[in-house]
Amino acid sequence: MSSKDHILKSVRNQLVPSVDLPSMQQEWIQYADPVAHFGDVLAAVGGTAVVVEGLDGLAESLAELPVYVDAKKTVSCIDGLMGNIDLDRIDDPHALEDVDFALLPGEFAVAENAAVWVTDAAIRHRVVLFIPQHVGLVLHCPGGQVDDVIVNNLAEAYQKLSWQANQFGCFVSGPSKTADIEQSLVIGAHGARSLHVFFVL
Amino acid sequence: MSTSTKFDHPTNANRFNQDQARTHWHDSALWFIREKRDRMSKSLPEWETLRSCASQIKAHTVSKLADYLEEFEKNARARGAIVHWAKDAEEHNQIVLDILKKHEAERIVKSKSMLTEECHLNPFLEKNGIEVVDTDLGERIVQLRQEGPSHIVMPAIHLKKEDVSETFHQHLNTEAGNNDPCYLTESARQHLRDKFMQADVGITGVNFALADTGGIVVCTNEGNADLGVSLPNVHIACMGIEKLIPSADHLSIFLRLLARSATGQPITTYSSHFHGPREGGELHIILVDNGRSNLMNSDDYRNALKCIRCGACMNTCPVYRRSGGHSYAATVPGPIGSILNPLRDAKHHKSLPFACTLCGSCTDVCPVQINLHEQLLTLRTEVKNQKQLPVSKTMPMRIASWVFQRPKLYAWLGGIGKFFLRNLPRFMIYNGMNPWGKNREMPEAPSESFRQQYAKRAKKNQSK
Numbered sequence: 001m002s003s004k005d006h007i008l009k010s011v012r013n014q015l016v017p018s019v020d021l022p023s024m025q026q027e028w029i030q031y032a033d034p035v036a037h038f039g040d041v042l043a044a045v046g047g048t049a050v051v052v053e054g055l056d057g058l059a060e061s062l063a064e065l066p067v068y069v070d071a072k073k074t075v076s077c078i079d080g081l082m083g084n085i086d087l088d089r090i091d092d093p094h095a096l097e098d099v100d101f102a103l104l105p106g107e108f109a110v111a112e113n114a115a116v117w118v119t120d121a122a123i124r125h126r127v128v129l130f131i132p133q134h135v136g137l138v139l140h141c142p143g144g145q146v147d148d149v150i151v152n153n154l155a156e157a158y159q160k161l162s163w164q165a166n167q168f169g170c171f172v173s174g175p176s177k178t179a180d181i182e183q184s185l186v187i188g189a190h191g192a193r194s195l196h197v198f199f200v201l
Numbered sequence: 202m203s204t205s206t207k208f209d210h211p212t213n214a215n216r217f218n219q220d221q222a223r224t225h226w227h228d229s230a231l232w233f234i235r236e237k238r239d240r241m242s243k244s245l246p247e248w249e250t251l252r253s254c255a256s257q258i259k260a261h262t263v264s265k266l267a268d269y270l271e272e273f274e275k276n277a278r279a280r281g282a283i284v285h286w287a288k289d290a291e292e293h294n295q296i297v298l299d300i301l302k303k304h305e306a307e308r309i310v311k312s313k314s315m316l317t318e319e320c321h322l323n324p325f326l327e328k329n330g331i332e333v334v335d336t337d338l339g340e341r342i343v344q345l346r347q348e349g350p351s352h353i354v355m356p357a358i359h360l361k362k363e364d365v366s367e368t369f370h371q372h373l374n375t376e377a378g379n380n381d382p383c384y385l386t387e388s389a390r391q392h393l394r395d396k397f398m399q400a401d402v403g404i405t406g407v408n409f410a411l412a413d414t415g416g417i418v419v420c421t422n423e424g425n426a427d428l429g430v431s432l433p434n435v436h437i438a439c440m441g442i443e444k445l446i447p448s449a450d451h452l453s454i455f456l457r458l459l460a461r462s463a464t465g466q467p468i469t470t471y472s473s474h475f476h477g478p479r480e481g482g483e484l485h486i487i488l489v490d491n492g493r494s495n496l497m498n499s500d501d502y503r504n505a506l507k508c509i510r511c512g513a514c515m516n517t518c519p520v521y522r523r524s525g526g527h528s529y530a531a532t533v534p535g536p537i538g539s540i541l542n543p544l545r546d547a548k549h550h551k552s553l554p555f556a557c558t559l560c561g562s563c564t565d566v567c568p569v570q571i572n573l574h575e576q577l578l579t580l581r582t583e584v585k586n587q588k589q590l591p592v593s594k595t596m597p598m599r600i601a602s603w604v605f606q607r608p609k610l611y612a613w614l615g616g617i618g619k620f621f622l623r624n625l626p627r628f629m630i631y632n633g634m635n636p637w638g639k640n641r642e643m644p645e646a647p648s649e650s651f652r653q654q655y656a657k658r659a660k661k662n663q664s665k
Contacts, residue, residue, distance in 0.1 A: 002286070003286040003287060003288045003292060004274075004286040006286075006288050007270075007286055007288055007442065007488070007490045007494065008267050008270065008271070010490070010494040010495075011266050011267040011270065011442070011490075011494045011497065012267040014494070014497040014498045015498060016263055016264040016266075016497055016498075016503065017264060018261075018264045018265070019257060019260040019261040019264050020257070020261065021257065021258060021261050021447065022253070022254040022257040022258065024254075024450055024451075024453075024454075026247060026250055026254070027247065028247060029245055029246060029247060041467055044467075045466065045467070045470070093431060093432055094398060094432055097394075097398060112245075112457070112467065113457075113467035113468035114467065114468075115468050115472070120479070125431070126427070126431045126479065127427075127428065127431035127432055129427070130424045130427045130428045130431060130471075131428060131431075131432075153453070153457075154452075154453040154456055154457050154468075155453040155454075155457075157453065158449060158450050158452055158453045159450075161449065163414040163416060163449060163476055167280075167475075167476050167477050167478075167479060168473070168474065168475060168476065168479065169473075169474045169476075170427070170471055170472060170473040170474065171456070171468060171471070171472040172470065172471060173467065173468050173469070173470055173471075174470050175470070176422070176423055176424040176470060176471075177422050177423070177470060178338045178339075178386060178422060178423050179355075179464070180337070180338040180339035180342065180355060180356070180357050180386075181338070181342075181357070181360075181362050181365050181382040181385055181386060182230075182360075182361055182362045182365075182382060183230050183233065183234070183355075183358075184362070184382035184383075186382055186383050186386040188386075188387075188390065189338060189386060189389075189390060189422070189423035189424065189425070190336065190390060190393060190394070190397070190423045190424045190425045190428050191423065191424025191425075191427070191428065191470070191471070192424070
């Protein structure tokens with residue numbers, strides 16, 4: 001008997017009382033000002049969030065970020081803003097080892113935990129979300145309102161997600177961090193040392 | 202401090218307690234995290250709803266586990282993943298080695314996975330000439346020290362920064378005596394970046410597997426799992442069969458509970474959802490039983506399969522906090538480990554159900570409502586029925602039971618006990634014969650027994 005059959009048989013041969021699934025329609029938390037809550041929680045986990053007016057506002061905001069201004073190698077997956085490394089010309093993700101700043105699109109944000117949903121649909125090499133020294137996530141607000149790209153809680157977030165096209169998706173909440181040495185919080189473990197979220201109106 | 206090799210919890214705990222200052226420090230470090238967890242749980246009015254939903258979802262999944270496993274396999278394969286089945290640790294390790302050999306892999310990076318610890322994958326691969334580097338910072342620290350993790354979420358919680366500094370000085374050539382956590386973390390970052398760049402294969406654990414999509418979810422704060430699997434072409438994900446949940450929608454429940462319960466964060470920094478391999482790459486998923494199906498049949502212990510490995514029960518446990526994770530001599534320590542390990546191997550782990558005060562705090566904080574302290578009590582009976590208890594525990598119980606059945610004898614002995622407590626010299630009371638007097642004072646003998654007080658009061662009421 002194969003191990004699969006062996007395991008399935010031993011799992012099936014058990015007297016386990018049946019239990020129904022709970023309803024997922026509950027009164028999950030709502031926030032009076034989800035954007036403000038998102039910003040507060042993101043600040044608490046070491047990131048920053050700003051609302052900017054259009055691409056010009058984004059460029060201005062970036063110009064105030066030393067980690068962006070000083071970056072030697074940059075990647076941008078945002079239309080209208082160029083990085084100096086073209087992802088389409090890179091076949092081996094190892095070549096992205098020394099990227100200083102990556103500007104990547106996020107799909108939407110979650111107020112409850114300051115998470116931004118990012119997929120590899122637009123970033124080709126998913127490592128570009130993890131390997132750069134600093135990461136900026138850009139959320140385009142098509143209707144000119146931040147409310148369009150933010151949900152209150154994770155329950156609402158999963159309602160928005162479908163699993164047809166995306167092979168890889170990640171909720172990112174703040175920069176990489178660790179507290180493995182005597183519970184001291186250190187920002188910048190293996191992934192990005194800083195995370196900036198831009199809501200672009 | 203070396204990893205305890207003896208299975209006897211009291212002996213190991215005693216060793217840990219020899220450094221009183223460190224024991225206190227360990228206790229307060231974990232209590233600090235428990236308090237963070239409390240604040241986070243109170244930030245959501247629906248906390249208890251989340252707990253009961255999580256518990257129900259897990260109970261439901263276990264009741265239909267075979268169906269969900271088949272559904273998962275079908276969907277994962279449809280997305281291009283290669284699914285393997287392993288009935289025990291040995292088979293799991295062999296599957297990993299076979300994949301590595303097929304790809305002529307020599308260097309592996311691995312993110313945290315309690316399952317691979319349970320299967321002793323690292324020593325097995327090393328014996329076969331493969332370099333395995335643990336990439337979670339805490340895991341890397343204990344790996345360099347050739348210890349096991351002492352906590353499932355914070356593997357190096359038992360170490361002080363001086364210990365880490367020494368270890369890094371020895372293995373990574375860092376400055377001697379530089380104990381700054383930022384400096385040490387930065388050194389590890391540089392060291393591990395090289396390892397990430399050189400790795401041929403990345404291995405991860407799995408936090409949740411989704412039957413309806415065939416996807417898997419891996420949560421880390423450091424991003425080490427993601428770096429580890431997005432540079433090389435091959436990703437091997439190792440999971441126990443109990444990690445399955447029916448649907449991606451259910452993730453909202455579990456991701457809201459996991460990090461809040463574990464470290465008091467609103468969510469882990471990275472919660473990555475893998476659906477199939479990336480272009481040109483391979484994703485292998487290994488489904489491992491290794492004794493899990495045995496737990497399903499028992500109404501007493503089935504609940505233990507709900508565990509999502511957040512570590513909240515350890516952080517709150519007064520025994521764990523004061524005895525250190527290594528004292529459990531097991532991959533999973535603390536309250537949940539004290540259930541899982543004896544059920545797997547009663548002979549070696551028989552002392553664990555007794556490393557518990559039955560305070561019930563673990564049950565209160567468990568995000569999936571496992572009745573931990575009740576299971577621990579039931580397990581004690583089992584250990585006794587299997588005649589695994591030492592005479593030092595059974596004899597006093599038998600004598601006490603005999604005395605309690607004879608009220609007059611009990612009253613008379615109580616009087617003698619009080620007399621002894623009051624009048625015997627210290628060395629006659631505090632010695633090897635009296636384990637209760639170890640590290641604590643005996644209670645002061647009251648001037649009157651309860652019986653005497655009761656009799657007096659009855660007499661007074663009568664004369665009124």
